Amino acid sequence: MPPDEPTPISQMRHAELCRAITELSVEARGRLLRFAEQRSYATGCSALDLFQEAVRLMLDGSRRAWKAQTLERDLFSILKSVAFHRRAKFLDRRKRERRFAEREQEEAETGKPRTISPHDTLERQLDARKRVEGLKAHFEDKDDTEATLVIDGMAEGNSMREAADSLGLTPKQYDAVRKRLNRYRSPI
């Protein structure tokens, strides 16, 4: 988070908030966009869909701003929450569709033609595994043990920092690993 965005938003009126949202810096918009893109995996929505919902929730007051938060930080937090709920719905729907597809498969085996799921396109989002396996293979090939172990830590549900902390990395080592991972993250 850049240090030069200290504006607390807790006391902003609606019109001020609207203006502030449209006046986010280029870099802040870039960060939010990358965040939304990467959080949109397995949600059934685009980054922009997540954004639209986050802005709506912020403006209609459904998500209250924390007192000391900046607008950008609040949007990160709301986006994360929106993505979490969308993913839960998406995975639940997919589970039901898979059960449905299995039934169809059984019907196909008994002679009835099998129909293609209309949500096959959503499955494309689930190439997540392929992408992170590529990421890990990249660091394994480079014998980068720190990055590889941090990836394993993240797979268990830890944040990057938590994974680094549990490995006993110093702040300097963490920052170096973070930069290496970020450098390779670009195509994801």
Add this chain to the structure above:
Amino acid sequence: MTGKFREEEALNILDALADSVEELGDEEIADEFQRAGRDLNAEAAAMQQALLGFVTDHQKQVLRQEHSKSRERLMNSSFRLPQAPIERRTLLAKTLRDAPPDLTAQFRNLDGISDDEVTEQLMELAALGCLPEEP
């Protein structure tokens, strides 16, 4: 752990990578876009347009809701209007004729408006306290 991940694990990694975007400084995010062959300024400009659209849509929605609420309030007003349309029209004409000069509607051509619009205008005037006292 081998290079193979279950889907849940893969999503955990992607989420953790996403969350670390928050820590990127201005130069780092610009660099990330550049490495991916993307134009940060162009994408930020497109996003700005999208944000403007979201904000405008929201403002319109808020205005529509407020309009709808105020209309509902007016329609539920306890003021009793005359039953006959012609009497309502007469009441509106009289009210506008006697109204204070800052009531801009007084110059409208009342012959050209429908009975429903007459009723609506009377309700609004009632809410504003501009109708004469009931006998």
